[in-house]
Amino acid sequence: MPDLEDLYREIILDHYRNPRNRGELETPPAVRAEGFNPLCGDEVIIYVQVADGVIEDIKFGGQGCSISQASSSMMSSAVKGRTVEELQQFNHAFRSMMSIEPDPDDPAPTNGNSADVKLGDLEALKGVVKFPVRIKCATLSWHTLTQAVEEAQADS
Amino acid sequence: MALDTAAVRADFPIMCREVHGRRLVYLDSAATSHKPRPVIDAVTDYYERFNSNVHRGSYQLAVEATEALEEARRKVANFIGAARDSEIVFAKNATEAINLVARTWGRANLGPGDPVVITELEHHANIVPWHMLAAEQGIELRWIPIRSDGHLDLTELDRLLDGARLLSVAAVSNVLGTINPIRQLADAAHDAGALMMVDASQYTPHLPTDVADMGADFVAFTGHKMCGPTGIGVLWAKPELLEAMPPFLGGGEMILNVTKEGFSTAAVPWKFEAGTPPIAEAVGLGAAVDYLTGLGMEQVREHEVALTGYALRTLNQRYGDDITIHGPTEPAERGGVLSFEYKGIHPHDVAQVLDRSGVCVRAGHHCDKPLMRVLGCAATSRASMYVYNDESDVDALADALGEADVFFIE
Numbered sequence: 001m002p003d004l005e006d007l008y009r010e011i012i013l014d015h016y017r018n019p020r021n022r023g024e025l026e027t028p029p030a031v032r033a034e035g036f037n038p039l040c041g042d043e044v045i046i047y048v049q050v051a052d053g054v055i056e057d058i059k060f061g062g063q064g065c066s067i068s069q070a071s072s073s074m075m076s077s078a079v080k081g082r083t084v085e086e087l088q089q090f091n092h093a094f095r096s097m098m099s100i101e102p103d104p105d106d107p108a109p110t111n112g113n114s115a116d117v118k119l120g121d122l123e124a125l126k127g128v129v130k131f132p133v134r135i136k137c138a139t140l141s142w143h144t145l146t147q148a149v150e151e152a153q154a155d156s
Numbered sequence: 157m158a159l160d161t162a163a164v165r166a167d168f169p170i171m172c173r174e175v176h177g178r179r180l181v182y183l184d185s186a187a188t189s190h191k192p193r194p195v196i197d198a199v200t201d202y203y204e205r206f207n208s209n210v211h212r213g214s215y216q217l218a219v220e221a222t223e224a225l226e227e228a229r230r231k232v233a234n235f236i237g238a239a240r241d242s243e244i245v246f247a248k249n250a251t252e253a254i255n256l257v258a259r260t261w262g263r264a265n266l267g268p269g270d271p272v273v274i275t276e277l278e279h280h281a282n283i284v285p286w287h288m289l290a291a292e293q294g295i296e297l298r299w300i301p302i303r304s305d306g307h308l309d310l311t312e313l314d315r316l317l318d319g320a321r322l323l324s325v326a327a328v329s330n331v332l333g334t335i336n337p338i339r340q341l342a343d344a345a346h347d348a349g350a351l352m353m354v355d356a357s358q359y360t361p362h363l364p365t366d367v368a369d370m371g372a373d374f375v376a377f378t379g380h381k382m383c384g385p386t387g388i389g390v391l392w393a394k395p396e397l398l399e400a401m402p403p404f405l406g407g408g409e410m411i412l413n414v415t416k417e418g419f420s421t422a423a424v425p426w427k428f429e430a431g432t433p434p435i436a437e438a439v440g441l442g443a444a445v446d447y448l449t450g451l452g453m454e455q456v457r458e459h460e461v462a463l464t465g466y467a468l469r470t471l472n473q474r475y476g477d478d479i480t481i482h483g484p485t486e487p488a489e490r491g492g493v494l495s496f497e498y499k500g501i502h503p504h505d506v507a508q509v510l511d512r513s514g515v516c517v518r519a520g521h522h523c524d525k526p527l528m529r530v531l532g533c534a535a536t537s538r539a540s541m542y543v544y545n546d547e548s549d550v551d552a553l554a555d556a557l558g559e560a561d562v563f564f565i566e
Contacts, residue, residue: 041525
């Protein structure tokens with residue numbers, strides 16, 4: 001069995017205990033999206049405010065395990081202030097780190113190479129791959145954010 | 157006589173395996189039980205010696221396969237105190253059995269505004285079929301609430317049953333372990349002019365089942381939680397109801413005659429068993445019934461009460477206020493299902509840490525999201541016990557639980 005220490009890295013536990021960007025944003029102007037993991041009941045709520053192709057603000061709520069909560073926290077820190085194009089690169093890089101084949105429904109990065117993206121803190125989630133059941137916990141927030149951003153762009 | 161768990165464990169081949177270099181501590185029998193050697197052998201034996209399709213062949217093999225299937229039906233009928241073998245309908249699982257009632261009896265007898273009463277501690281299998289019928293036919297779904305001690309709150313029962321057509325209740329909660337007062341509920345339902353359905357999925361594997369004593373009109377349960385194979389479940393119903401109900405799925409087996417103009421149905425119970433049935437699975441279920449009968453269902457229940465008491469004492473003594481165990485506190489009022497929360501650590505994380513020690517528990521909403529909302533949580537960890545568990549399994553759980561602190565408690 002892979003070590004639990006690979007899964008529960010200190011930086012992950014720090015984001016879990018001290019989540020960044022936890023809260024709500026006023027809708028509108030922000031957009032709200034909910035994601036569920038039907039297997040375990042985890043739920044993630046993402047609020048995102050997009051203007052001129054830039055993620056101006058992001059907050060998350062809901063309840064879930066350390067991996068889903070830490071992933072939401074790290075994701076929100078990583079994408080806040082970034083462009084939607086950069087988000088797409090992050091998303092692809094993250095999914096590829098999680099060993100997930102590209103989703104045909106996800107928008108492909110329009111420029112740049114997701115392989116070049118520096119995931120920073122998010123790299124700590126790499127150990128999740130060794131625990132396949134938990135991959136969905138890590139990717140739930142990304143699915144939900146993608147959905148929220150699509151809605152935000154459709155609105156604008 | 158008390159159950160000899162060492163001897164019982166020796167009957168279950170899977171108990172020999174290790175997980176992550178540790179012995180298997182299986183505490184997820186509410187999800188599915190393991191299978192003893194006689195059940196595995198019965199399934200293998202069926203394929204090696206009898207395999208053929210049932211009810212149509214005139215050759216020896218087909219006669220023997222048909223007899224094996226019908227013998228299994230007889231065993232199940234005896235096991236639950238059914239008056240006739242024909243009261244036993246084989247389904248895929250309890251979920252299909254409940255859906256069968258909703259789609260045949262429900263569709264034929266329920267209309268807009270007709271109330272169906274369920275409880276807050278039902279499994280999704282006894283919620284969603286009624287939601288579907290509400291969407292299709294406009295039935296009204298009513299809910300019996302639960303109290304904070306995990307028992308049903310029956311103070312409003314008469315009002316909830318007023319005008320009701322069906323009361324459908326789990327005999328034992330798969331989350332809280334609560335044993336519900338089925339006879340009392342059945343009598344109240346009948347007094348109100350309603351029929352009574354019992355979801356016995358967590359009951360029949362663990363307690364002596366007598367459908368007549370329950371006072372039920374329909375009883376559903378599944379084979380794989382009672383030492384039987386997956387893919388086989390049971391609907392028991394009163395014969396007059398089965399006679400009057402329209403068929404479920406259409407196809408072979410369930411017909412008497414088919415013309416270009418239409419069809420007529422086979423006799424009960426085959427009317428509800430379209431297509432080639434799960435023959436090997438039924439034979440395996442028959443062997444499971446024999447196995448449990450050999451252990452003695454009174455002994456199975458006694459063992460469970462004793463072990464549940466030990467688990468409640470051990471976990472509460474060891475962890476005090478750091479652990480919350482949901483459901484009734486008296487072992488005699490509950491099954492061996494312990495849903496708990498530990499130090500606010502998310503159940504997924506608890507289950508992950510326990511897995512490292514070979515301890516298998518379930519984490520999540522246990523197919524009962526409405527109940528999770530009532531309990532005020534999104535998920536729990538659930539340890540559930542059966543005939544092969546003993547005090548050493550409870551001790552292993554208690555030991556491993558503390559290891560979660562390393563990661564989650566600063």
